[in-house]
Amino acid sequence: MMVTQQPRRRDATATREAILNSAVEAFTRAGYDGAGVREVAAAAGVTAMLVNRYFGSKEQLFAEVVDRSFAPPTIVGSQPAAVAARIAEALVARTDPAAEQLSPFLLMLRSASNPRAAAIMRDAISRHVGTRLTDLLDGADTEQRAELILALISGVWLMRGIIATPALTSADPARLTEHLAGALRALSDTGPTPASS
Amino acid sequence: MMVTQQPRRRDATATREAILNSAVEAFTRAGYDGAGVREVAAAAGVTAMLVNRYFGSKEQLFAEVVDRSFAPPTIVGSQPAAVAARIAEALVARTDPAAEQLSPFLLMLRSASNPRAAAIMRDAISRHVGTRLTDLLDGADTEQRAELILALISGVWLMRGIIATPALTSADPARLTEHLAGALRALSDTGPTPASS
DNA sequence: CCATCATGTCTACGAGTGTAGACAATGCAG
DNA sequence: CTGCATTGTCTACACTCGTAGACATGATGG
Structure with a gap:
């Protein structure tokens, strides 16, 4: 989709944004080493050199991508109560398969x-x-x-989204959420007996 | 160390073994894409082409490396009892820092x-x-x-060994083992109330 | 001793990488 | 309309990559 792109009216900030968006997609899909500057540029409708003129180098571009990808507060819940359950649900629920491919955890794992x-x-x-x-x-x-x-969230993304382990991909979402919430509860809840030491 | 290598007496199985060993090291350190065939060959004291003549291609070589790296039963304990505690201890204990760099989890994460x-x-x-x-x-x-x-083990390797997150690298090993064992217990122990459903 | 097959090396190719420098086109100020 | 800074492109360089084919060298059977 969107194979041909009209030249786009000259606009520095819009072009920068287009490059950054295609860079987020490319780095998240192929990792830092797997994504090429020419590939990022082509998806944004520009030349490779323009990417370096806007961002300095591939490494600095990646730094901005990481910043944007990790910034939104959507990653983790907001309310302190029941953090475990909310993370577990959000982790197994595959609501939007398109936006799912832009997960900062995929970006991290593949880079x-x-x-x-x-x-x-x-x-x-x-x-x-x-x-x-x-x-x-x-x-x-x-x-x-x-x-x-x-670490646990990253590991689930690795096994479920990248390695595509059989039992996790074809798992009953309800049971998976349950087990996952149990492990997360062990980490998020205050220790059962903080008496020790 | 071992910069100069004497030509090694011609021995097919020994050469194959040398290549496989250096391939395990290279792939675990740099990942599948990051390790080059020439690099693997040089560390084994041979030429790049010999690698392909013994293993067919880089991909098949990687397959053998993965098989060897995941094969040893050392990865996981043997006795069913107290699996969580034993995994947690083995995971935070950094006994042999040399052999640690050959972990199959590092191989998996970086590839x-x-x-x-x-x-x-x-x-x-x-x-x-x-x-x-x-x-x-x-x-x-x-x-x-x-x-x-x-997934949890992989995530700990990622955060602790690759990303090198501050709190995990400089953590009190005892406390870390404790928290980790808690999360692992939630996954390994039979559910607290399997009554549901 | 020498022929022969296994073992190993050399050269090369085509493609892809990040990026530096020179050049062209666009859109706005006067 | 015209100057000019901004915005964007083209060419090129110096690598590295995996691997294919031809060639050289070693050890071992007769």
């Missing part, structure tokens, strides 16, 4: 092989979702537990 | 961006560790829960 990309994503995580998730938790070791929750 | 590699790894998982872990579990949805456990 993890590149060390530079990993460093960029680490910064973005501790800047955005890390602190936001930590604030939702009570008790001890909130940062540690928040990152464990992120 | 996940390539769809062909993902398909190869899916086959290897359902052939090796999937069934083995499933047999350790009791109750309902064992396959589903086994893959969720794999």
Whole structure:
């Protein structure tokens, strides 16, 4: 769809936005190393060099993509109560299969092989979702537990969305949500006996 | 170390083994796309073409690497009892930092961006560790829960070993093991109330 | 000893990579 | 209408990639 593109009236901010959008799609689908600058440029209807003139380099473009992809607060719920159940439901529910392919977790997993990309994503995580998730938790070791929750979510995206493991892809959504919520509850709820130490 | 290599006496099986070993190292460190055939060959002391003559192609070489890397039963414990605690301990304990860089989870995470590699790894998982872990579990949805456990382990490897999230890398190992074991227990133990439905 | 097959290397190709520098076209100010 | 800065393109470079075919070298059977 949208194979031919009319030249688009000259507009710097609109062009920048178009490049950034196609970059989000390309990096999320193919990863940092798998997506080419020419590919990103073509999908935006421009030339490869214009991408570098707007963003400096592929690496800086990726940094902006990561920032945009991790920024929206939709990733994690808002209310502290019942965080586990809400995450579990949102994780197994495949409502919009199109927007699903733009998940920041897919972006992270498919770009993890590149060390530079990993460093960029680490910064973005501790800047955005890390602190936001930590604030939702009570008790001890909130940062540690928040990152464990992120680890579990990432792992589900890996096994279910990328490796496409048989039992997870063809699983009964209700049961899957249940098991997942159980594991998340163990991480989000205040420890059963915080008495120790 | 071992910069210069004496030509090695001609031995087909020994050469094949040397190539396979260096391929495991290269693919685990850089991922399927990040590791080059010339790089694997050089580390084994041979030429790039010899790799293709022994394994057919880079893809088939990767398939053998995945098979070897996922085969050892060390990945998961042996006794059904206390699976959660044993996995958690083995996951946070960094005993041998050299052998740690050969983890099949690192291989999987860093090769996940390539769809062909993902398909190869899916086959290897359902052939090796999937069934083995499933047999350790009791109750309902064992396959589903086994893959969720794999997801959590993968996610911890991602966040702790690749992204190097601050709170997980500098975490108190004891507390981390505790939280992790809690989440794993929620997945490995038979549901608290299997009465529902 | 020497012929012969297995083992290993060399050269090369076609395609793709990120990006630097020079050039062209557009749209707005005067 | 005309100058001119902004916006965009073209060509090119120096690599790296996987792999195909022809060639060289080693060890071993007779």
